[in-house]
Structure formats: structure tokens, C-alpha cells
Amino acid sequence: MELKEELKGKIIDALNLEDIVVTDLEDDAPLFGEDGLGLDSIDALELIVLLEKNYGIKISDPKEGKNIFKSVNVMADYVEKNRKK
Amino acid sequence: MNMKKAVHKITITTTEVVVDGKPLDVTCLGSNIFTELYRKYVNDYPKYFKMDILCKLGFIATELLLQTEGKVRFEPCEDRAVVFFNRSSSLHADKSFESNICNRESFYPSPAMFVYTLPNIVTGEIAIRNKYYGETNFIVIEKRDEDVLENIIDGVFTDNMTTSVVTGWLEAESEEEFNAEIYIIEK
Numbered sequence: 001m002e003l004k005e006e007l008k009g010k011i012i013d014a015l016n017l018e019d020i021v022v023t024d025l026e027d028d029a030p031l032f033g034e035d036g037l038g039l040d041s042i043d044a045l046e047l048i049v050l051l052e053k054n055y056g057i058k059i060s061d062p063k064e065g066k067n068i069f070k071s072v073n074v075m076a077d078y079v080e081k082n083r084k085k
Numbered sequence: 086m087n088m089k090k091a092v093h094k095i096t097i098t099t100t101e102v103v104v105d106g107k108p109l110d111v112t113c114l115g116s117n118i119f120t121e122l123y124r125k126y127v128n129d130y131p132k133y134f135k136m137d138i139l140c141k142l143g144f145i146a147t148e149l150l151l152q153t154e155g156k157v158r159f160e161p162c163e164d165r166a167v168v169f170f171n172r173s174s175s176l177h178a179d180k181s182f183e184s185n186i187c188n189r190e191s192f193y194p195s196p197a198m199f200v201y202t203l204p205n206i207v208t209g210e211i212a213i214r215n216k217y218y219g220e221t222n223f224i225v226i227e228k229r230d231e232d233v234l235e236n237i238i239d240g241v242f243t244d245n246m247t248t249s250v251v252t253g254w255l256e257a258e259s260e261e262e263f264n265a266e267i268y269i270i271e272k
Contacts, residue, residue: 016197018134038131045196053193 004076011072014050015043027073044069056084089242089270092249095150097142097265104153116260119145126152130214137178137201139257140210143169146265147211147251154269159216164248166220166241167208169255169267170234174225175204177257211251219247229254238270248272 008022017037030036032044044065051057051068057079059065068078095104102109102118113121119141123133127148136144147167151158178201186194200206205223212221220241226233234254241247253267 016134017131019131042196042200049193049195053191 003079004072007072007076007079010050010054011047014046015039025072027076028071030071031069031075047075051079054085055079055082057082089238089272091268091270093150093153093269095146095153095265095267097146097263099261099263102149104149109149116141116263122149132210135197136207136210137175137181137198137257138260138263139171139175139177139204139255140201140207142257142263142265143207143255143267144210144214146255146267150251150267150269151215159214161216161218163218164246165215165217166222166247166250166252167211167217168220168222168224168238168241168250168252169204169208170224170226170229170237170252171204171254171256172226172228173256173258175202175206177259178202207255220244242272 004027005022008025011017011025011031012020012022015037020037025037032039044062047069048059048062048065051059059068068075093105095102097118099115099118102111102122109122111118111121116138119138122145123130123141127133127145130144133141133144178198182195182198182202185198186192204225205221208221208223211217212219222241224237234252238250238252241250241252249269249271251267251269253265255265255267257263
């Protein structure tokens with residue numbers, strides 16, 4: 001499965017986005033902010049756990065997440081370059 | 086002289102939901118009742134799906150109660166408090182979180198799960214959604230004692246600001262063992 005599609009599925013599962021399916025998530029759509037999915041700071045922490053659990057990526061400074069979680073495109077690019085598993 | 090009065094009441098158990106004495110039609114049993122009621126009567130608050138069962142129970146009970154009350158909602162309100170009671174605190178969420186962190190080989194504590202290891206999250210959720218700026222409190226007591234509850238509620242009204250309270254018993258020990266008896270009490 002392509003990394004972006006895989007990530008979308010994991011994001012939906014990890015954040016309990018009950019009414020959203022993989023095809024609803026566009027690659028370059030913002031995840032946070034008014035035009036995003038309505039995610040909050042707890043969701044950002046949950047995404048940090050998602051990266052560590054699934055790809056062995058440790059983000060020690062939560063502020064880094066602001067850039068990494070801009071969109072699925074940005075997230076997939078970051079995972080591709082930094083994954084340990 | 087006690088001038089307070091309960092103006093609306095809801096009870097939710099694993100098998101029935103009754104608002105102001107009228108049973109609602111529900112087909113699901115156990116905690117599936119919450120999602121059935123959410124889909125039917127709320128359906129505009131995706132955060133619901135992230136909640137633990139204690140929070141879902143309090144949220145749904147309050148939503149139905151406020152819809153029955155029929156007043157304008159979601160406008161800043163300083164004179165309404167939200168005060169709940171129970172015996173088991175957030176034990177169900179505590180156990181879930183514990184099982185989430187018991188494996189040292191796969192130690193990934195879930196922040197979203199951890200949030201609900203505090204019972205007062207439910208009062209906060211309700212206050213935030215409804216823009217209630219009055220007192221919020223979740224009190225854990227050893228056993229249900231109506232005199233104790235009434236004394237505490239009397240105390241809430243002594244701040245010269247509170248004119249109504251969403252209050253009552255909110256217990257969710259497991260997916261199959263829960264009950265809510267929530268009132269709107271006015272001065």
C-alpha cells in the first residue's frame with residue numbers, strides 16, 4: 001500500500017475520526033486549523049505516538065509537529081526520510 | 086426555606102432512557118445506546134467519538150436534557166454550573182489506560198486515552214460546548230447519599246452568580262454497567 005494511503009488509515013484509526021474515510025482525506029489538505037479536520041493539541045500528541053509506534057520516529061519537541069503535521073503529503077515525506085522501521 | 090426546584094430530569098440505564106418521565110425509543114443496549122442517541126439527537130460534535138464511556142454518558146444525558154429545556158444554547162452563560170457525582174470516578178478509563186501501558190515491549194501511552202483518566206473532563210466538555218462559565222465540578226463520594234448531594238448543590242448556589250445547575254449522579258463502571266440521573270435545578 002502506498003505510504004500516503006497507509007498514513008491516512010492510521011490517522012483515522014488513531015484519532016477515532018468516525019465519520020471520515022480514507023478517500024475523504026486529500027493529500028495536501030491541512031490537518032489542523034480552521035480548514036482542517038478540527039484536530040486539537042491532544043490529537044497532535046496522538047500523531048506523535050503514531051509516528052513512533054509505526055515508524056520508529058521519535059519527535060522530542062512537540063513544536064516540531066506543527067510543521068510535520070501540515071498535511072498528509074508533508075507527513076508522508078517526513079516519514080519516508082526519517083523512518084527507522 | 087429551600088427554594089430550589091428540579092425543572093428537568095433524565096435517567097439513562099443500560100436498557101432505557103427516560104426524559105421528564107417519557108421513555109425514548111432506543112433499540113441498542115449497553116453503551117451502544119450512547120452512539121444511537123448521538124446519531125439521532127446530536128450528530129454535530131465529532132469529538133464525541135473520542136470520549137470514554139463516562140464522558141459519553143454525561144455528554145449525551147446533558148444534550149438530551151438541554152434539548153428538552155429548549156432554551157437558546159451555545160451563548161456565553163455565567164450563571165449555570167455543572168456538578169456531577171459518582172462512586173467509581175474514571176475507573177473504566179483508568180483500567181483502559183493501564184492496559185495500554187502494561188506491555189514494556191510496546192510502550193506507547195495514548196494521550197487521548199490518558200485525558201479521560203480524570204472524571205471532571207466530562208464537566209469540562211459540557212461547559213466548553215455550551216459556553217458555561219459557572220462552576221464545574223465532579224465529586225467522587227463513597228456512596229450515593231441524597232443529603233450530601235443536596236448540601237453540596239446548596240453550596241453551589243451560594244456564590245451569588247449561579248441560578249441553575251446541571252447536576253446528578255453519573256456512574257459508568259463498564260460498557261455494561263452505567264447509569265445517569267441528571268437534573269437541571271433552578272434557584
